[in-house]
Amino acid sequence: MKRTLLILVALAGIGIAVSLATGPLGRNAPGQVIMYLRLPRILLAITAGASLAVSGCVLQAVLRNPLATPYTLGISAGAGVTAGFIILSGISLPVFLVYLSGTAGALAASTLTWFLAGRGQRDPSGLILAGVTVNLLGASVLLLIEYMSPASRLVEIIRWMMGDLAVAGYRRVLFLLPFLVAGMVPALLKTGTLNQFLTGTEMAESRGVNTVRERLLLLIAAAVLAGGAVGAVGPIGFVGLIVPHTMRRLAGGDYRKLLPLSAIGGAVLMLWADIFSRVVISPAELPIGVILSLLGGPFFLYLLVKKPRL
Amino acid sequence: MSELILKDYSAGYSPGGAAVSGVSMKIAGGSVTAVIGPNGSGKSTLLKGIMSFPGVYGSGSVTLDSMDIHRMNRNERAGKIAYLPQFPPIPAGLTAVETVLLGRFPHRSAWSGDSPEDVKIALDALEMVGATHLANKFTDEISGGENRLVNLAAVLSQRTEVILLDEPGASLDYGHAAQLWKLLSDLAAGGMIILATTHRIEMSGNAFDRVLLLSEGKSVAFGEPEDVFLSGDLLSSVYKTPMEVRRSSPEGSWIVFPGEAD
Numbered sequence: 001m002k003r004t005l006l007i008l009v010a011l012a013g014i015g016i017a018v019s020l021a022t023g024p025l026g027r028n029a030p031g032q033v034i035m036y037l038r039l040p041r042i043l044l045a046i047t048a049g050a051s052l053a054v055s056g057c058v059l060q061a062v063l064r065n066p067l068a069t070p071y072t073l074g075i076s077a078g079a080g081v082t083a084g085f086i087i088l089s090g091i092s093l094p095v096f097l098v099y100l101s102g103t104a105g106a107l108a109a110s111t112l113t114w115f116l117a118g119r120g121q122r123d124p125s126g127l128i129l130a131g132v133t134v135n136l137l138g139a140s141v142l143l144l145i146e147y148m149s150p151a152s153r154l155v156e157i158i159r160w161m162m163g164d165l166a167v168a169g170y171r172r173v174l175f176l177l178p179f180l181v182a183g184m185v186p187a188l189l190k191t192g193t194l195n196q197f198l199t200g201t202e203m204a205e206s207r208g209v210n211t212v213r214e215r216l217l218l219l220i221a222a223a224v225l226a227g228g229a230v231g232a233v234g235p236i237g238f239v240g241l242i243v244p245h246t247m248r249r250l251a252g253g254d255y256r257k258l259l260p261l262s263a264i265g266g267a268v269l270m271l272w273a274d275i276f277s278r279v280v281i282s283p284a285e286l287p288i289g290v291i292l293s294l295l296g297g298p299f300f301l302y303l304l305v306k307k308p309r310l
Numbered sequence: 311m312s313e314l315i316l317k318d319y320s321a322g323y324s325p326g327g328a329a330v331s332g333v334s335m336k337i338a339g340g341s342v343t344a345v346i347g348p349n350g351s352g353k354s355t356l357l358k359g360i361m362s363f364p365g366v367y368g369s370g371s372v373t374l375d376s377m378d379i380h381r382m383n384r385n386e387r388a389g390k391i392a393y394l395p396q397f398p399p400i401p402a403g404l405t406a407v408e409t410v411l412l413g414r415f416p417h418r419s420a421w422s423g424d425s426p427e428d429v430k431i432a433l434d435a436l437e438m439v440g441a442t443h444l445a446n447k448f449t450d451e452i453s454g455g456e457n458r459l460v461n462l463a464a465v466l467s468q469r470t471e472v473i474l475l476d477e478p479g480a481s482l483d484y485g486h487a488a489q490l491w492k493l494l495s496d497l498a499a500g501g502m503i504i505l506a507t508t509h510r511i512e513m514s515g516n517a518f519d520r521v522l523l524l525s526e527g528k529s530v531a532f533g534e535p536e537d538v539f540l541s542g543d544l545l546s547s548v549y550k551t552p553m554e555v556r557r558s559s560p561e562g563s564w565i566v567f568p569g570e571a572d
Contacts, residue, residue, distance in 0.1 A: 025419065064399060075527050096525075105441050108438035116391055156433070188554055192415060192418075192419070192422070194316070194400075195404075195415075196412060198404070198412075198416055199398055199399060199401045199409075199412060199464075200364070200395065200396045200399040201356070201364070201410075202361070202363055202398070203393070203395065203464075205361065205362075205363050205364065205384070206388060206391070206392060206393035207412070207413065207468065208384040208385040208387070208388035208389075208415065208416040209384070209415075210514075211364060252403055252404065252408070253401070253403020253404045253408075254403075254404060256423070284411055
């Protein structure tokens with residue numbers, strides 16, 4: 001674990017330095033660009049990446065499914081519908097409310113998933129099926145919204161779905177911070193319980209875990225982490241899938257190590273994906289969601305072929 | 311010595327819908343009790359009901375040393391009763407010793423590390439089941455039977471007075487099955503209560519002290535193995551096939567001849 005941690009810290013340090021030094025300055029003072037454009041962007045990448053990775057890591061244990069991601073609970077569909085609706089309607093909202101609407105949609109969708117699955121009383125597979133259903137419903141509604149949208153707003157919706165870290169100032173970071181704390185603290189405190197979920201509901205119960213209550217608590221933590229991140233940066237995929245699996249390969253499946261490493265790994269991946277998104281077609285930017293999807297597709301294939309450890 | 315008592319106990323998967331009902335028995339510490347019966351007779355449900363798993367509804371009473379175990383909080387119960395399901399998921403990404411250490415969970419906080427004492431208990435448990443050589447192997451890289459031993463070690467590391475096991479011998483070869491039942495017998499000799507479901511009477515040697523026979527969700531017989539196995543054509547009628555059960559010697563292993571008329 002120590003070696004993995006050292007590598008991650010080194011990658012994070014180099015990534016921060018490279019990110020601070022990358023990009024055009026224009027006619028602005030370098031200090032201003034670093035302080036109000038690049039540094040908040042780095043912080044946003046780190047907080048969103050850690051949130052999405054930990055959310056995926058938690059869900060893979062609680063749902064006992066290696067392919068679970070933050071969006072398994074219908075989070076991206078819910079956020080997409082509310083964001084799409086706001087963009088289509090042209091309502092002008094204060095910026096915090098715009099972020100919050102994505103988060104609210106995400107959390108509403110995951111709540112719907114929870115109720116459709118019989119409030120977690122049954123096998124976790126019920127939650128996965130309910131999540132698939134909510135995702136399909138959300139995708140259908142979003143398609144309808146896109147069909148009804150004029151071209152300019154359609155582009156805006158599609159662009160939102162690709163994720164975005166471009167930021168001026170610290171508003172988005174400040175928005176995400178309470179969700180990060182509210183989700184990360186219970187997740188980190190429950191790593192021993194997450195280990196118990198790996199052995200199934202019955203073994204966990206027999207060792208004193210109130211699986212219904214703990215599953216709900218951990219699902220809320222995962223939904224809050226992912227919902228906050230989606231509200232702040234859009235539905236960026238694959239971080240919650242790639243990072244926990246990679247960390248599991250490097251440091252084993254004990255959640256007391258895996259969860260903190262996934263948080264750091266998520267931050268590092270997002271940081272470097274953001275750097276690539278800025279340099280690949282410089283001076284223009286490639287949406288970070290595109291970079292991560294290009295990574296995520298082959299990684300899914302790897303999961304199918306290699307069947308890595310859960 | 312501990313005593314587990316079930317009085318008119320029923321369990322099922324919906325309120326009032328019992329999959330197994332009317333079970334009454336008194337099991338003293340220092341004994342191995344086998345729960346036998348055809349598929350669907352309610353063996354696993356009985357164990358799940360005793361454990362109060364979510365989605366399992368029970369009625370009647372289950373007491374351990376006069377304490378109603380369904381009134382105990384989960385942690386208290388986990389300190390007294392351990393359970394091994396029929397097909398526990400393999401906790402992949404963990405080594406065998408890490409998997410065994412999961413059994414120490416009721417004895418420490420949810421996020422604390424493993425103490426040297428926990429590690430010693432886990433290694434001792436692996437040694438007891440003859441799986442020390444697996445300690446540092448990943449559980450998704452060992453066989454089903456080996457995982458069975460590792461999970462049994464995890465249950466032993468919980469250090470409880472009572473162990474409930476659902477088909478503990480499933481997927482074990484002759485050697486490991488004999489070793490398992492000998493181990494359960496030895497644990498019982500130390501004062502523990504062992505309650506195990508099984509389909510393979512002949513794989514267990516002479517490990518049973520008591521037998522509970524279930525049929526179609528009802529308790530048909532409870533008593534010493536001789537009384538249940540050699541009670542006319544009781545087994546034949548329950549399993550709906552001619553069966554003959556003998557002992558290899560007066561104190562020897564039980565041997566089953568299914569499909570043979572007495």
